[in-house]
Amino acid sequence: MFKKLRIGRLIPRLDRYIIGKFIGTYFFAILLIISISIVFDYNENMAKFAASHAPWRAIIFDYYANFVPYFANLFSPLFVFIAVIFFTSKLAGNSEIIAMLASGMSFRRLLRPYLFSAALIAILNFYLGAYVIPHGNIVKQNFELRYKNKRKNTTAANVQLKVAPGTFAYIQQYDDLAKRGYGFHLDKFEGKKVVSSLNASVIQYDTISDSRYHWKITNYKIRTLKGLREQIETGSQMDTTIMMEPMDLIFSKGQQETLTSPELLRYISKQQERGSQNVVQYEVEYHKRIATSFASFILTIIGASLSSRKRKGGMGLYLGIGLALSFTYILMQTISSTFAINADTPPMLAAWIPNIIYIFIAYFCYRQAPN
Numbered sequence: 170m171f172k173k174l175r176i177g178r179l180i181p182r183l184d185r186y187i188i189g190k191f192i193g194t195y196f197f198a199i200l201l202i203i204s205i206s207i208v209f210d211y212n213e214n215m216a217k218f219a220a221s222h223a224p225w226r227a228i229i230f231d232y233y234a235n236f237v238p239y240f241a242n243l244f245s246p247l248f249v250f251i252a253v254i255f256f257t258s259k260l261a262g263n264s265e266i267i268a269m270l271a272s273g274m275s276f277r278r279l280l281r282p283y284l285f286s287a288a289l290i291a292i293l294n295f296y297l298g299a300y301v302i303p304h305g306n307i308v309k310q311n312f313e314l315r316y317k318n319k320r321k322n323t324t325a326a327n328v329q330l331k332v333a334p335g336t337f338a339y340i341q342q343y344d345d346l347a348k349r350g351y352g353f354h355l356d357k358f359e360g361k362k363v364v365s366s367l368n369a370s371v372i373q374y375d376t377i378s379d380s381r382y383h384w385k386i387t388n389y390k391i392r393t394l395k396g397l398r399e400q401i402e403t404g405s406q407m408d409t410t411i412m413m414e415p416m417d418l419i420f421s422k423g424q425q426e427t428l429t430s431p432e433l434l435r436y437i438s439k440q441q442e443r444g445s446q447n448v449v450q451y452e453v454e455y456h457k458r459i460a461t462s463f464a465s466f467i468l469t470i471i472g473a474s475l476s477s478r479k480r481k482g483g484m485g486l487y488l489g490i491g492l493a494l495s496f497t498y499i500l501m502q503t504i505s506s507t508f509a510i511n512a513d514t515p516p517m518l519a520a521w522i523p524n525i526i527y528i529f530i531a532y533f534c535y536r537q538a539p540n
Contacts (some may be wrong), residue, residue: 184285186282187283188285191283192289194251198251198252202247207233218316221315223315231311232312239302239306242294242298242302244499245290245465249465250468250471250494254475254476261479262479266479276477276538283470284469288465291465291466295462300430303427303432304429306423322421322422324345324419325419326341326343328343328418330417331442336357337358339352339354340354348376348415349371350371351372352370353371364393365394366394368392369389371386372384372385373385373386382410384409389403417440437452437455452517455516457520460524467524468495468498471494471530471534473538501523502520505523
Protein backbone atom coordinates (compact mmCIF):
# COMPACT_ATOMS: atom_id res chain seq x y z
CA MET A 170 0.00 0.00 0.00
CA PHE A 171 2.71 2.46 1.03
CA LYS A 172 4.84 1.59 -2.00
CA LYS A 173 2.14 3.03 -4.24
CA LEU A 174 2.37 6.40 -2.50
CA ARG A 175 5.56 7.41 -4.23
CA ILE A 176 6.54 11.02 -4.46
CA GLY A 177 6.72 10.77 -8.25
CA ARG A 178 3.02 9.93 -8.43
CA LEU A 179 2.07 12.75 -6.10
CA ILE A 180 4.24 15.41 -7.78
CA PRO A 181 4.84 15.21 -11.56
CA ARG A 182 8.42 15.22 -12.85
CA LEU A 183 8.14 18.72 -14.33
CA ASP A 184 6.90 20.10 -11.03
CA ARG A 185 9.73 18.40 -9.16
CA TYR A 186 12.19 19.90 -11.63
CA ILE A 187 10.91 23.47 -11.10
CA ILE A 188 10.59 23.05 -7.31
CA GLY A 189 14.16 21.78 -7.13
CA LYS A 190 15.42 24.70 -9.21
CA PHE A 191 13.44 27.23 -7.16
CA ILE A 192 14.41 25.96 -3.69
CA GLY A 193 18.02 25.34 -4.71
CA THR A 194 18.45 28.83 -6.18
CA TYR A 195 16.71 30.39 -3.15
CA PHE A 196 19.12 28.84 -0.66
CA PHE A 197 22.09 29.54 -2.95
CA ALA A 198 21.10 33.25 -3.01
CA ILE A 199 20.84 33.25 0.80
CA LEU A 200 24.25 31.60 1.15
CA LEU A 201 25.89 34.01 -1.27
CA ILE A 202 24.42 37.29 0.00
CA ILE A 203 24.56 36.44 3.73
CA SER A 204 28.20 35.37 3.34
CA ILE A 205 29.01 38.78 1.88
CA SER A 206 27.03 40.45 4.68
CA ILE A 207 28.99 38.56 7.33
CA VAL A 208 32.29 39.71 5.81
CA PHE A 209 31.18 43.36 5.81
CA ASP A 210 29.68 43.12 9.31
CA TYR A 211 32.84 41.54 10.74
CA ASN A 212 35.06 44.18 9.14
CA GLU A 213 32.86 46.88 10.65
CA ASN A 214 32.80 45.36 14.16
CA MET A 215 36.26 43.78 14.29
CA ALA A 216 37.70 46.66 16.35
CA LYS A 217 34.81 46.50 18.85
CA PHE A 218 35.18 42.72 19.22
CA ALA A 219 38.91 43.10 19.84
CA ALA A 220 38.50 46.02 22.27
CA SER A 221 35.90 44.15 24.33
CA HIS A 222 37.86 40.85 24.16
CA ALA A 223 34.91 38.95 22.74
CA PRO A 224 35.72 35.21 22.58
CA TRP A 225 35.51 33.48 19.20
CA ARG A 226 32.95 31.02 20.53
CA ALA A 227 30.59 33.87 21.48
CA ILE A 228 31.19 35.67 18.17
CA ILE A 229 30.37 32.55 16.15
CA PHE A 230 27.62 30.89 18.17
CA ASP A 231 25.98 33.81 20.01
CA TYR A 232 26.26 36.52 17.37
CA TYR A 233 26.65 35.15 13.84
CA ALA A 234 24.65 31.97 14.44
CA ASN A 235 21.70 34.26 15.18
CA PHE A 236 22.73 36.99 12.70
CA VAL A 237 22.27 34.64 9.73
CA PRO A 238 18.63 33.49 10.31
CA TYR A 239 17.56 36.99 11.35
CA PHE A 240 18.76 38.72 8.18
CA ALA A 241 17.90 35.77 5.94
CA ASN A 242 14.31 35.98 7.16
CA LEU A 243 14.28 39.78 7.02
CA PHE A 244 15.36 39.85 3.35
CA SER A 245 13.51 36.71 2.32
CA PRO A 246 11.37 38.65 -0.24
CA LEU A 247 14.60 39.73 -1.93
CA PHE A 248 15.90 36.16 -2.04
CA VAL A 249 12.60 34.86 -3.44
CA PHE A 250 12.69 37.46 -6.21
CA ILE A 251 16.31 36.76 -7.10
CA ALA A 252 15.70 33.00 -7.14
CA VAL A 253 12.62 33.21 -9.38
CA ILE A 254 14.11 35.76 -11.80
CA PHE A 255 17.43 33.93 -12.05
CA PHE A 256 16.34 30.38 -12.75
CA THR A 257 13.19 31.28 -14.73
CA SER A 258 15.23 33.51 -17.06
CA LYS A 259 17.60 30.60 -17.65
CA LEU A 260 14.66 28.32 -18.43
CA ALA A 261 13.26 30.91 -20.84
CA GLY A 262 16.70 31.47 -22.43
CA ASN A 263 17.02 27.74 -23.08
CA SER A 264 13.52 27.72 -24.67
CA GLU A 265 12.28 25.33 -21.99
CA ILE A 266 9.28 27.49 -21.10
CA ILE A 267 8.44 27.86 -24.80
CA ALA A 268 8.39 24.06 -25.05
CA MET A 269 6.14 23.77 -21.99
CA LEU A 270 3.63 26.30 -23.32
CA ALA A 271 3.78 24.84 -26.85
CA SER A 272 2.83 21.43 -25.45
CA GLY A 273 -0.51 22.89 -24.34
CA MET A 274 0.40 23.81 -20.78
CA SER A 275 -1.15 27.09 -19.63
CA PHE A 276 0.86 29.69 -17.75
CA ARG A 277 -1.48 29.17 -14.79
CA ARG A 278 -0.54 25.48 -14.73
CA LEU A 279 3.13 26.43 -15.01
CA LEU A 280 2.79 28.55 -11.85
CA ARG A 281 1.66 25.56 -9.77
CA PRO A 282 5.17 24.36 -8.74
CA TYR A 283 6.21 27.98 -8.25
CA LEU A 284 3.39 28.57 -5.77
CA PHE A 285 4.05 25.23 -4.07
CA SER A 286 7.68 26.29 -3.54
CA ALA A 287 6.51 29.70 -2.34
CA ALA A 288 4.24 27.96 0.19
CA LEU A 289 7.18 25.95 1.56
CA ILE A 290 9.26 29.13 1.88
CA ALA A 291 6.35 31.03 3.47
CA ILE A 292 5.82 28.30 6.09
CA LEU A 293 9.55 28.20 6.84
CA ASN A 294 9.75 32.00 7.11
CA PHE A 295 6.74 32.22 9.40
CA TYR A 296 7.99 29.44 11.68
CA LEU A 297 11.44 30.99 11.94
CA GLY A 298 10.08 34.52 12.47
CA ALA A 299 7.37 33.53 14.94
CA TYR A 300 9.13 30.93 17.08
CA VAL A 301 12.87 30.43 16.39
CA ILE A 302 14.40 33.84 15.64
CA PRO A 303 12.93 35.65 18.73
CA HIS A 304 14.89 33.33 21.05
CA GLY A 305 18.02 33.89 18.97
CA ASN A 306 17.49 37.65 19.12
CA ILE A 307 17.69 37.53 22.92
CA VAL A 308 21.13 35.87 22.72
CA LYS A 309 22.24 38.24 19.95
CA GLN A 310 21.12 41.37 21.82
CA ASN A 311 22.82 40.21 25.02
CA PHE A 312 26.03 39.73 23.02
CA GLU A 313 25.72 43.23 21.53
CA LEU A 314 25.15 44.79 24.95
CA ARG A 315 28.24 43.09 26.31
CA TYR A 316 30.69 43.28 23.41
CA LYS A 317 29.42 45.98 21.02
CA ASN A 318 28.78 48.62 23.71
CA LYS A 319 25.17 49.12 22.73
CA ARG A 320 23.10 50.91 25.33
CA LYS A 321 19.89 49.44 26.64
CA ASN A 322 17.09 51.49 28.11
CA THR A 323 17.08 50.68 31.84
CA THR A 324 15.10 53.57 33.32
CA ALA A 325 11.56 54.90 33.00
CA ALA A 326 9.81 57.97 34.34
CA ASN A 327 6.16 58.70 35.09
CA VAL A 328 4.91 55.20 34.35
CA GLN A 329 1.17 54.71 34.72
CA LEU A 330 -0.70 51.49 33.99
CA LYS A 331 -3.81 49.55 34.85
CA VAL A 332 -2.95 46.53 37.01
CA ALA A 333 -6.49 45.26 37.72
CA PRO A 334 -10.08 46.32 36.96
CA GLY A 335 -10.49 49.75 38.52
CA THR A 336 -6.92 49.72 39.93
CA PHE A 337 -4.15 51.95 38.56
CA ALA A 338 -0.46 52.11 39.47
CA TYR A 339 1.92 55.02 39.04
CA ILE A 340 5.72 55.07 39.45
CA GLN A 341 7.55 58.37 39.35
CA GLN A 342 10.96 56.84 38.57
CA TYR A 343 11.94 53.23 37.84
CA ASP A 344 15.39 51.62 37.57
CA ASP A 345 15.33 48.26 35.79
CA LEU A 346 18.88 47.30 36.81
CA ALA A 347 17.94 47.41 40.48
CA LYS A 348 14.30 46.44 39.78
CA ARG A 349 13.34 49.33 42.03
CA GLY A 350 10.85 52.18 41.70
CA TYR A 351 10.44 55.47 43.55
CA GLY A 352 7.34 57.53 44.25
CA PHE A 353 4.81 54.69 43.97
CA HIS A 354 1.03 55.20 44.02
CA LEU A 355 -1.73 52.58 43.77
CA ASP A 356 -5.29 53.86 43.50
CA LYS A 357 -8.45 51.76 43.48
CA PHE A 358 -11.66 53.16 42.02
CA GLU A 359 -15.30 52.18 42.22
CA GLY A 360 -16.88 54.03 39.33
CA LYS A 361 -15.29 57.48 39.44
CA LYS A 362 -14.73 57.43 43.19
CA VAL A 363 -11.43 56.60 44.89
CA VAL A 364 -11.98 54.00 47.62
CA SER A 365 -8.38 53.16 48.43
CA SER A 366 -5.00 54.81 47.87
CA LEU A 367 -1.56 53.44 48.67
CA ASN A 368 1.57 55.61 48.59
CA ALA A 369 5.12 54.32 49.08
CA SER A 370 8.51 55.94 48.74
CA VAL A 371 10.15 52.77 47.33
CA ILE A 372 8.84 49.65 45.60
CA GLN A 373 11.18 46.69 45.00
CA TYR A 374 10.49 43.66 42.80
CA ASP A 375 11.30 40.35 44.50
CA THR A 376 13.45 38.50 41.95
CA ILE A 377 13.97 35.43 44.14
CA SER A 378 10.31 34.82 44.93
CA ASP A 379 8.73 31.60 43.67
CA SER A 380 5.62 33.51 42.55
CA ARG A 381 5.24 36.29 40.01
CA TYR A 382 4.11 39.85 40.74
CA HIS A 383 5.73 39.84 44.20
CA TRP A 384 6.79 43.33 45.35
CA LYS A 385 8.12 44.86 48.58
CA ILE A 386 7.05 48.40 49.45
CA THR A 387 8.90 50.69 51.86
CA ASN A 388 7.61 53.65 53.91
CA TYR A 389 4.02 53.19 52.85
CA LYS A 390 0.72 54.81 53.74
CA ILE A 391 -2.67 53.30 52.90
CA ARG A 392 -5.78 55.48 52.91
CA THR A 393 -9.11 53.63 52.84
CA LEU A 394 -12.25 55.71 52.29
CA LYS A 395 -15.62 54.51 53.58
CA GLY A 396 -18.21 57.15 52.97
CA LEU A 397 -17.14 60.21 54.95
CA ARG A 398 -14.79 58.20 57.11
CA GLU A 399 -11.11 57.72 56.33
CA GLN A 400 -8.86 54.99 57.70
CA ILE A 401 -5.07 55.45 57.50
CA GLU A 402 -2.47 52.71 57.89
CA THR A 403 1.28 53.31 57.80
CA GLY A 404 4.32 51.06 57.99
CA SER A 405 8.01 50.75 57.16
CA GLN A 406 7.85 47.68 54.92
CA MET A 407 5.28 45.26 53.51
CA ASP A 408 5.22 42.37 51.03
CA THR A 409 2.38 42.57 48.51
CA THR A 410 1.17 41.18 45.20
CA ILE A 411 0.63 43.70 42.40
CA MET A 412 -0.22 42.47 38.91
CA MET A 413 2.73 44.03 37.11
CA GLU A 414 6.28 43.00 36.26
CA PRO A 415 9.50 44.86 35.36
CA MET A 416 8.88 43.96 31.71
CA ASP A 417 5.66 46.01 31.83
CA LEU A 418 7.52 49.13 32.94
CA ILE A 419 10.44 49.30 30.48
CA PHE A 420 10.07 49.54 26.70
CA SER A 421 13.43 48.82 25.06
CA LYS A 422 14.19 49.30 21.38
CA GLY A 423 13.76 46.00 19.55
CA GLN A 424 12.05 44.32 22.50
CA GLN A 425 9.18 43.16 20.24
CA GLU A 426 11.66 41.13 18.18
CA THR A 427 12.53 38.97 21.21
CA LEU A 428 8.96 37.72 21.73
CA THR A 429 7.44 34.77 19.92
CA SER A 430 4.09 35.37 18.22
CA PRO A 431 2.04 33.76 21.06
CA GLU A 432 4.01 35.86 23.57
CA LEU A 433 3.35 38.96 21.47
CA LEU A 434 -0.39 38.29 21.50
CA ARG A 435 -0.43 37.79 25.27
CA TYR A 436 1.68 40.89 25.84
CA ILE A 437 -0.48 43.05 23.55
CA SER A 438 -3.67 41.82 25.21
CA LYS A 439 -2.30 42.45 28.69
CA GLN A 440 -1.04 45.95 27.86
CA GLN A 441 -4.31 46.92 26.16
CA GLU A 442 -6.27 45.82 29.21
CA ARG A 443 -4.03 48.09 31.27
CA GLY A 444 -4.66 51.02 28.98
CA SER A 445 -1.06 51.24 27.74
CA GLN A 446 -0.50 53.12 24.47
CA ASN A 447 2.99 51.70 23.84
CA VAL A 448 1.91 48.53 22.04
CA VAL A 449 1.73 49.75 18.43
CA GLN A 450 5.22 48.47 17.56
CA TYR A 451 4.30 45.09 19.03
CA GLU A 452 1.12 44.90 16.95
CA VAL A 453 3.04 45.90 13.80
CA GLU A 454 5.63 43.21 14.49
CA TYR A 455 2.94 40.54 14.95
CA HIS A 456 1.12 41.37 11.69
CA LYS A 457 4.36 41.94 9.75
CA ARG A 458 5.47 38.36 10.38
CA ILE A 459 2.34 37.06 8.69
CA ALA A 460 2.38 39.63 5.88
CA THR A 461 6.05 39.01 5.05
CA SER A 462 5.43 35.27 4.77
CA PHE A 463 2.44 35.84 2.50
CA ALA A 464 4.61 38.10 0.30
CA SER A 465 6.42 35.01 -1.00
CA PHE A 466 3.37 34.19 -3.17
CA ILE A 467 3.03 37.74 -4.55
CA LEU A 468 6.70 38.17 -5.39
CA THR A 469 6.87 34.70 -6.92
CA ILE A 470 4.06 35.55 -9.34
CA ILE A 471 5.70 38.86 -10.27
CA GLY A 472 9.11 37.24 -10.77
CA ALA A 473 7.80 34.34 -12.85
CA SER A 474 5.66 36.64 -14.98
CA LEU A 475 8.53 39.05 -15.68
CA SER A 476 11.15 36.47 -16.59
CA SER A 477 9.19 33.72 -18.35
CA ARG A 478 9.33 35.32 -21.81
CA LYS A 479 12.44 34.73 -23.93
CA ARG A 480 14.09 38.02 -24.83
CA LYS A 481 17.26 39.17 -26.49
CA GLY A 482 19.87 40.54 -24.17
CA GLY A 483 19.41 37.91 -21.45
CA MET A 484 18.04 38.39 -17.95
CA GLY A 485 19.98 41.52 -16.96
CA LEU A 486 17.10 43.96 -17.39
CA TYR A 487 14.56 41.81 -15.55
CA LEU A 488 17.00 40.94 -12.79
CA GLY A 489 17.43 44.69 -12.29
CA ILE A 490 13.66 45.22 -12.27
CA GLY A 491 13.28 42.36 -9.80
CA LEU A 492 15.92 43.78 -7.46
CA ALA A 493 14.34 47.24 -7.66
CA LEU A 494 10.89 45.84 -6.83
CA SER A 495 12.32 43.77 -3.96
CA PHE A 496 14.11 46.72 -2.38
CA THR A 497 11.01 48.88 -2.91
CA TYR A 498 8.92 46.27 -1.08
CA ILE A 499 11.33 46.20 1.88
CA LEU A 500 11.45 50.02 1.91
CA MET A 501 7.63 50.19 1.91
CA GLN A 502 7.54 47.80 4.86
CA THR A 503 9.81 50.11 6.84
CA ILE A 504 7.89 53.25 5.86
CA SER A 505 4.46 51.77 6.63
CA SER A 506 5.69 50.53 10.03
CA THR A 507 6.98 54.01 10.83
CA PHE A 508 3.62 55.53 9.86
CA ALA A 509 1.84 53.05 12.12
CA ILE A 510 3.97 54.07 15.10
CA ASN A 511 4.09 57.83 14.47
CA ALA A 512 0.96 58.65 12.44
CA ASP A 513 -1.80 56.55 14.06
CA THR A 514 -2.13 54.19 11.08
CA PRO A 515 -3.85 50.91 12.13
CA PRO A 516 -1.03 48.38 12.74
CA MET A 517 -2.64 45.60 10.71
CA LEU A 518 -3.20 47.90 7.74
CA ALA A 519 0.36 49.24 7.98
CA ALA A 520 1.81 45.72 7.88
CA TRP A 521 -0.32 44.74 4.87
CA ILE A 522 -0.04 47.94 2.78
CA PRO A 523 3.02 46.67 0.79
CA ASN A 524 1.22 43.39 0.04
CA ILE A 525 -1.97 45.17 -1.04
CA ILE A 526 -0.04 47.39 -3.47
CA TYR A 527 2.02 44.51 -4.80
CA ILE A 528 -1.06 42.35 -5.39
CA PHE A 529 -2.07 44.81 -8.11
CA ILE A 530 1.47 44.77 -9.54
CA ALA A 531 1.39 40.95 -9.52
CA TYR A 532 -1.96 40.91 -11.33
CA PHE A 533 -0.68 43.32 -13.99
CA CYS A 534 2.48 41.25 -14.54
CA TYR A 535 0.45 38.04 -14.68
CA ARG A 536 -1.80 39.50 -17.41
CA GLN A 537 1.32 40.36 -19.43
CA ALA A 538 2.87 36.90 -19.08
CA PRO A 539 3.07 34.59 -22.13
CA ASN A 540 0.24 32.08 -22.60
